[in-house]
Amino acid sequence: MKFYTIQLSIVFLIFVSNVITSHSSINGFIQCLPTKSSPTKPVSKAIFTPNNSSFLRVLQTYIRDSRFNTSSTPKPLAIVTALDITHVQATVLCAKVNGLQIRIRSGGHDFEGMSYVSKDPFVILDMFNLRSISINLTNQTATVQAGATLGELYYSIAKSSNTLAFPAGICLTLGAGGHFSGGGYGPMLRQFGLSIDNIIDAQIVDVNGNVLNRKSMGEDLFWAIRGGGGASFGVVLSWNIKLVQVPSIVTVFNVQKTLQQGATDIVLQWQQIAAKIDRKLFIRVQPQVQFIGGSKTVQVSFIGMYLGRASTLTSLMKTSFPLLGLQESDCIEMPWVKTNLFWNGIPITSPIEVLLQRTPTSPHSYAKHKSDFVKSSIPRAGLEAIWKKMIEVENVLMQWNPYGGRMSEIPENATAFPHRAGNLFKMQYIKFWQDDSNQALNSNIQATRDLYATFTPFVSSNPREAFLNYRDVDVGTNVNGNTGFAMDFFKGNVKRLMQVKAKVDPSNFFRYEQSIPLQSSK
Numbered sequence: 001m002k003f004y005t006i007q008l009s010i011v012f013l014i015f016v017s018n019v020i021t022s023h024s025s026i027n028g029f030i031q032c033l034p035t036k037s038s039p040t041k042p043v044s045k046a047i048f049t050p051n052n053s054s055f056l057r058v059l060q061t062y063i064r065d066s067r068f069n070t071s072s073t074p075k076p077l078a079i080v081t082a083l084d085i086t087h088v089q090a091t092v093l094c095a096k097v098n099g100l101q102i103r104i105r106s107g108g109h110d111f112e113g114m115s116y117v118s119k120d121p122f123v124i125l126d127m128f129n130l131r132s133i134s135i136n137l138t139n140q141t142a143t144v145q146a147g148a149t150l151g152e153l154y155y156s157i158a159k160s161s162n163t164l165a166f167p168a169g170i171c172l173t174l175g176a177g178g179h180f181s182g183g184g185y186g187p188m189l190r191q192f193g194l195s196i197d198n199i200i201d202a203q204i205v206d207v208n209g210n211v212l213n214r215k216s217m218g219e220d221l222f223w224a225i226r227g228g229g230g231a232s233f234g235v236v237l238s239w240n241i242k243l244v245q246v247p248s249i250v251t252v253f254n255v256q257k258t259l260q261q262g263a264t265d266i267v268l269q270w271q272q273i274a275a276k277i278d279r280k281l282f283i284r285v286q287p288q289v290q291f292i293g294g295s296k297t298v299q300v301s302f303i304g305m306y307l308g309r310a311s312t313l314t315s316l317m318k319t320s321f322p323l324l325g326l327q328e329s330d331c332i333e334m335p336w337v338k339t340n341l342f343w344n345g346i347p348i349t350s351p352i353e354v355l356l357q358r359t360p361t362s363p364h365s366y367a368k369h370k371s372d373f374v375k376s377s378i379p380r381a382g383l384e385a386i387w388k389k390m391i392e393v394e395n396v397l398m399q400w401n402p403y404g405g406r407m408s409e410i411p412e413n414a415t416a417f418p419h420r421a422g423n424l425f426k427m428q429y430i431k432f433w434q435d436d437s438n439q440a441l442n443s444n445i446q447a448t449r450d451l452y453a454t455f456t457p458f459v460s461s462n463p464r465e466a467f468l469n470y471r472d473v474d475v476g477t478n479v480n481g482n483t484g485f486a487m488d489f490f491k492g493n494v495k496r497l498m499q500v501k502a503k504v505d506p507s508n509f510f511r512y513e514q515s516i517p518l519q520s521s522k
Helices: 002-036 055-061 085-097 150-160 176-181 219-224 263-273 310-320 336-343 352-356 380-393 438-454 485-504
Strands: 078-081 101-105 122-126 133-136 141-145 199-205 235-242 250-258 281-292 295-306 331-334 366-374 396-402 425-433
Touching: 002 078, 002 085, 055 078, 085 101, 085 122, 085 199, 085 235, 101 176, 133 150, 141 150, 150 176, 150 336, 150 352, 176 235, 219 485, 250 263, 250 310, 250 336, 263 281, 263 295, 263 380, 281 380, 295 310, 295 336, 295 380, 310 331, 331 336, 336 352, 366 438, 380 396, 380 438, 396 438, 425 438
Parallel strands: 078 122, 101 122
Antiparallel strands: 133 141, 141 235, 199 235, 250 295, 250 331, 281 295, 281 396, 366 425, 396 425
8 A cells, every 4th residue: 555655646746747847848938939039020919828718719720620629638838829930930949948849730630630739748839820822923833821721722823813723632721831741632633743743942940940941941851841741840831832724614523323323333444544544634433321212322422623624524534434424414614713612512603702711611520531542453342342341330431532644754752752653543531420429439440440451452562551641640650769650651752751850850859740750770
């Protein structure tokens, strides 16, 4: 009993010591901020602590997954909603000197909450106020601050031109900071590649508080933050992007087929043509379990976007993808900017100002995401096993996104993002649920893992590749110096990424659970 009492006393003393240390650190951090930032733009207006009545509102506004919005979720000691670049510099310098971690958040679409949750004492550097966008029509470029959303970017482009666009994601509330630095993936990748393939400069705050551009940061760091995740190396402030030319009118469609309507045969043909067909055409396969006619089945949506007119598209499809049976009546023609409404299920008659909505309109839910890359067609027996498992799991949505075209032409080492030629398509697993119980959490995550295991024979291996932006802690973390997980994300680019990390952040200040590890002595 005496030994047990001593143990409890030690635990209590450690707890009290940690509380005192955290209190001292955050006081030092807050006192430091004004000394390192511009006096003409007081940083005091950007600081929120738990004592502030707006603290929880600011914290929760950009949390997109309810798994990380509970009373037991670790909370930051402070949030700095930077209003000026000097506030970013000050946050880095003051956190470093006071022994605090920082978590960097631009849009909050972090499937594992890594951009705003930590087990160590931490502060959040929230970039949502730094969201200016400027369009240069003469050079056909744009400068986008990290806190701008894709919706805001698309709106700004459309207000300037109806024949310019930018290849990025379809989720309108994604922040440009994290989305671009992880790759930036969207329905124009077969024609134009990823977002990072169209980035020509960037601005970043390094571990010493310096503001660097492409020239001053050097090509190694500029290479690393395009696909390697900016938060491993510094704080991305803005991107300078090259806009792309698109027709004034493009075409979209969404054709749905159940298993009973021959969906399996159509998916088999899709696998043969999706990465080879005209690169102006992107066709996503989206299987989902539905209750139809009183029973469960898999319904597959074939969702497409063609950079051209419907008449040309239907002629192409009759020759290359006849099993889908696409008719001109299935097609909708519209300006490119309106396709962003289509992809999000927003009525296309809505004014494009809806793109400026910074928070999702759907209620928060719980979710688990995973990813895979497929290099060879999944045979019929494999598809049937997958459909069976999906029906068993329920409430799971999959998105199969085709490769080919421009993605097959860019070398794996051109940017830190390595998943290029040799892939037929990339998959995202999305499992949603509403029940907030621990039992629901555990069972739904396990169900997602079970479905993921079903795909093992049909996806990439050694390594089993994964997409950094589709956050998934199952891939692995850098706890205890582990580096193996990085191969899944970066393949042969890991060594160079670790070399860049060691050069620009030798103290490993910019770290999170899946940040680039420091190069080992080996």
